[in-house]
Amino acid sequence: MNSVPSVPSVPSVPSAMSAMSAMEAIAQRRAVRSFLPEQVGRECIMALLHAAVWAPTAMHEEPWAFAVVQDPAMLKRISQRAKALLSEDALHGRHLAPEALKRFTDPAFDIFYDAGTLIAIYCRPLGPYAAGDCWLAAENLMLAACAMGLGTCVIGLSLPALNDPLIKKELAIPPELTAIAPIIVGVPRGQVQPSQRKEPQIIAWR
Ligand SMILES: Cc1cc2nc3c(=O)[nH]c(=O)nc-3n(C[C@H](O)[C@H](O)[C@H](O)COP(=O)(O)O)c2cc1C
Numbered sequence: 507m508n509s510v511p512s513v514p515s516v517p518s519v520p521s522a523m524s525a526m527s528a529m530e531a532i533a534q535r536r537a538v539r540s541f542l543p544e545q546v547g548r549e550c551i552m553a554l555l556h557a558a559v560w561a562p563t564a565m566h567e568e569p570w571a572f573a574v575v576q577d578p579a580m581l582k583r584i585s586q587r588a589k590a591l592l593s594e595d596a597l598h599g600r601h602l603a604p605e606a607l608k609r610f611t612d613p614a615f616d617i618f619y620d621a622g623t624l625i626a627i628y629c630r631p632l633g634p635y636a637a638g639d640c641w642l643a644a645e646n647l648m649l650a651a652c653a654m655g656l657g658t659c660v661i662g663l664s665l666p667a668l669n670d671p672l673i674k675k676e677l678a679i680p681p682e683l684t685a686i687a688p689i690i691v692g693v694p695r696g697q698v699q700p701s702q703r704k705e706p707q708i709i710a711w712r
Contacts, residue, residue: 537698542694558644571628572628589617622691661690
């Protein structure tokens with residue numbers, strides 16, 4: 507008789523990981539934009555990366571690669587570069603709301619909200635599903651973080667900087683890799699504002 511294969515466990519799960527159900531983690535995960543100063547440790551980061559790589563992946567390509575940035579000076583440089591590139595876009599005619607432009611030209615505005623950790627998921631050039639795989643990995647990571655009591659937020663604003671050749675060189679990211687899903691991680695400061703969703707729109711059910 508064939509034995510049932512055992513479900514692989516996620517290695518390096520910190521003991522602090524709560525026994526939150528998948529539905530609870532989905533319901534409780536919110537974009538967190540305010541963090542306590544304490545840094546997320548290596549063990550937690552590794553647990554998040556292991557959760558990420560258990561995402562479904564088309565043709566088992568596993569196209570993801572992770573850049574972990576915890577150096578405050580580097581985080582600041584990426585934030586400043588992102589704001590400069592986004593402001594340049596506005597100068598070159600791409601529409602930006604006046605409020606957004608004001609933020610991007612404010613030296614005090616940190617696009618990472620003073621989070622101590624950025625995990626940027628980069629993608630190898632591996633075909634039409636590679637970016638989707640990376641987003642699935644991103645959601646795994648954010649749900650695992652939620653179950654560990656950590657806060658996360660996708661920072662799409664950082665993508666131009668994370669794909670900027672100067673920043674990639676500084677992080678030693680191979681040029682053929684593309685940043686897809688940048689996620690800040692930290693210990694949430696206080697309660698997060700509730701979010702809302704519309705009811706699922708069912709357009710076919712036959
Ligand atoms: C692709 C993507 C890009 C995002 N970029 C940013 C960003 O640059 N800055 C930010 O503060 N939030 C960003 N967010 C977070 C969204 O604003 C947030 O998920 C949304 O408001 C819903 O709130 P919730 O995640 O708490 O449900 C991004 C989310 C996604 C999925």
